[in-house]
Amino acid sequence: MIRLALRDLRRRRTEAVLLLIAILAATTTLTLGLVLRDAAGDPYQSTRAATKGPDVVANAGQAAGLAELGKLATASGxxxxxxxxxxxxxxxxxxxxxxxxxxxxxxxxxxxxxxxxxxxxxxxxxxxxxxxxxxxxxxxxxxxxxxxxxxxxxxxxxxxxxxxxxxxxxxxxxxxxxxxxxxxxxxxxxxxxxxxxxxxxxxxxxxxxxxxxxxxxxxxxxxxxxADPDEAQAFVDRTGGDHGGALPMQTWQNILEDATDLARDSQILLLIGAWLLGLLAVASLSVLVGGRMADQNRRVGLLKAVGGTPSLVAAVLLAEYLLVAVVAAAAGLAIGALTAPLLTESSAGLVGSAGTASLTWSTIGLVTAVALGVAVVATAVPAVRAARSSTVSALADAARPPRRTGWLITVSAQLPVPLLLASRVAARRPRRVVLAVVSIAVTVSGVYVLLVLNAFLGDQPGTGAYTAAQVETLRHVLLVWTVILLSLAAVNAIVITWATVLDNRHASALARALGATPGEMTVALAAAQVLPALVGAVLGVFPGGWALFAAINAITGGDSDKATLPVPWQLIAVVLATVLAVAALTSVPAHLGGRRPVIATL
Structure with a gap:
């Protein structure tokens, strides 16, 4: 199984790289979010050791409180x-x-x-x-x-x-x-x-x-x-210093929380980004796997013809993606751990720097499990379906019969040729259209939140909630999230278009044999992606973006009423830019697919 999987990955290097990028984006961002807090805590611990840091800080608001402070100095513990x-x-x-x-x-x-x-x-x-x-x-x-x-x-x-x-x-x-x-x-x-x-x-x-x-x-x-620093909160509770007691007290754990507030905000942003990228990775892998399965029909038939059982065939197909997932998880863990210090530069008020974050076994296990889970969720159903297909039909590798929908044929017949072909290309794979819509909606939802957070950070230097250096650090976190999110969305658009090209190679060749020009086929294949992109962009603005921001606000305990939401012209610009970007990204694979030799394909 491993040998067959490695041979197939070598044979399709481009697709293997796209798989690796899709999972790597999610695992790197997830690793960053998980290790960021621990990495940021190191400077505080260094400061605590260098300054003989207290376990509890108590203060009295008047001279009469001096006696109470004196009692604390002799308290048990x-x-x-x-x-x-x-x-x-x-x-x-x-x-x-x-x-x-x-x-x-x-x-x-x-x-x-x-x-x-x-x-x-x-x-x-x-x-x-x-x-x-x-x-x-x-x-x-x-x-x-x-x-x-x-x-x-x-x-x-x-x-x-x-x-x-x-x-x-x-x-x-x-x-x-x-x-x-x-x-x-x-x-x-x-x-x-x-x-x-x-x-x-x-x-x-x-x-x-x-x-x-x-x-x-x-x-x-x-x-x-x-005597026991870990019992600081218990000491405060026992001596009545919490909840409005006579002597307000603060434990070293509370100070650590406040001192690493910036890292916590960065961690929240990165974890949310990681789950968004995970959804995009699942969509990307699902489409890529579906496209590869369509291109592997004959290979599946050959494996079954020489004695491979359906379970063996499914395991071989699944092993390819699990191998890529393991490599992506290892690379994501390494990149995330090495990059975390760049996003958690020590505050001027702490000693030392974040250094290289140490990976815990829980972090390694969670990131690896997410990578394998993404691969399994995206590939299990197509792999089992391919393994259970007929050996004879797989060896014949015949074109998939189209699903004839009366109303769609009636409506599309009135359209120009490129749109007629585009509507029928989309109708052949409704699940792929749904994945394309979801992929764009997730991306635009992320962009919506990025616009809100960018406006929020733009107001911070004058408010005192963050220093200018801290605002710059958070902007770096947003930049990382933006670049990875848009890169993976671009990969998704290309993967979906190429899978559509592969899946429609027979139908495209037949359309050209009946008179469609290569240019019309190119426009049709691109338009089949642009229409779902338009729907996904609109859904990504509302309710997607609004719901995602509300979820972030609930997690962080923020006040959404104070947030500056994107104005209508910004949202319209995002929708238009999304449609134009998808059109540009899909034009190249559509152009290549629209000019495949007709005779060789048929």
């Missing part, structure tokens, strides 16, 4: 702590911009828990301020620059990273005034005193206290180290 450190809300002016900040007072000595690692310059000193690295990067401020903090001038003496708080702009709130991250709706005003996308800076304790006022009262923060 706590092995070390640092603080309480004073914290105040303030405003920082630098580079012509004013930003809300949380000012934390620290000691010049090294802390036992949460000692921010200085990446540039030095640690806090009198008259000097240290900025959180992602915040400094956003402001384009470096060591040696002067900034104004709550009306007083300070010199930037250092830039540092910490694992006790997510990098800017997703910083945790440790001041009593409260904070809000992300965009503020146009119809709402920020409550008085509340901070908007605050950054984090460090001063000496004495200077931090000197900035306190009635409008900016002191609050306190303490960092705790536990």
């Amino acid at each position: 706590v092995t070390a702590h640092s603080g309480p450190y004073p914290v105040i809300a303030g405003k920082l002016e630098a580079s012509g911009r004013t930003s809300d900040v949380q000012v934390e007072g620290r000691d010049a000595t090294v802390a036992a828990v949460d000692q921010p690692q200085v990446t540039r310059g030095s640690w806090v000193s009198d008259g000097g301020v240290v900025l959180e690295a992602a915040f400094a990067d956003s402001l384009d401020v470096g060591v040696g620059d002067s900034v104004t903090l709550s009306g007083r001038s300070f010199k930037v003496v250092g830039v540092a990273v910490t694992a006790a708080m997510p990098p800017y702009p997703g910083a945790s709130c440790i001041v009593p005034a409260g904070c809000i991250n992300g965009a503020i709706p146009d119809d709402r005003d920020l409550p008085a005193g509340m901070l908007h996308n605050p950054g984090l800076v460090w001063l000496t304790q004495a200077e931090a206290r000197s900035l306190a006022s009635d409008r900016s009262p002191l609050s306190y923060v303490m960092n705790l180290k536990l």
